[in-house]
Amino acid sequence: MDRLLLTLLVVAFFGLCVLGMWRGWRRQARAQSVEFAPFPEVPADPGTPVLPAMRGVYVCSTRAGHWQQRIVTRGAGVRSAATLCLYPEGVEVRREGAPEFWIPRESVVDAKLARGMAGKVLGTDSLLVITWRLAGTDIDTGFRGDGTDSYPQWIDALGAGTVEKGSQE
Template sequence: MDKVLATVVVLALIALALTGMAIAWRKRVARDSRFQIIAPGAPIVSHSSAPAEFSGLYVATTLATDPLQRVTLPGLSFRADAHVLVSMDGLSIAPRGEKSTFIPAAQIVQIHRTQVAIDKAVEKDGLTAISWTAWDTLAQEDVEFTSFFRFSIPEVRLACENALTSSFPNAKATSKEVAS
């Protein structure tokens, strides 16, 4: 009888933990649903020229002002292997198992390297970070996000960063400028 009671208690605790995680995830998705990736009035375009394609790991997207807060934007919720397409029109991020997300070139703000994302730490300057803006429908203003990528092959990372900096020359450079 003691084993049955212990089993029931453990299963109840597991069910409670899973329910709590599901509720927290739904709240996060509801909180982030106010962000619109393509700003109002911006033309909806796709890649009109042949985009350069790169494969790597999509790590996370965070608020630029709060890098410890992961956001759950459509297509950018989960860490996964991803295809990154870069053209003069913008940037497409297509994590495996998620829909592709297109960010217009006018919304790309900064391209730089970093060592740490919300839950990933690597060697010095091992992550490629792309900062971009989206529209906050609640506050009626632009909000800056940063998406982090990890390319396991240095040549692929360098080629992607070169494509990003040449496609988006208006993006600000930082002390961790990517063109090495």
């Protein structure tokens, strides 16, 4: 009887912890839905890809410079298998099981490598981070490619179309 009671208490405690985390995530998503504009949708005809598509994992999006502050609103905080496609007018982030979104080329501020981002920390610079501007707020979007060989091409291609950090849209 004592063992059953203790087991039920542990399961109940675990359930309350999970419930608290879920409610915190939902509250943060509600607060951020006011703070961040919806991510742009992919155009119907984005054009011809500039580089071959890169498969990997969409890690997350954060406020630029704050690598631990994950944006969770509108599905942006869901880590998922993804494909990045670079077009002349922007970057398509196609995610499995989560909404896809578009990073307009004119919004790209920077592209660089990083060691970590919101719960994903690596020993080397293995994350491709695209910094872009959404309604006046700079956002870092992290992607871990299946192979890092194409990162320099992506950084060069995205760097050619960057906007000035001080400019306003």
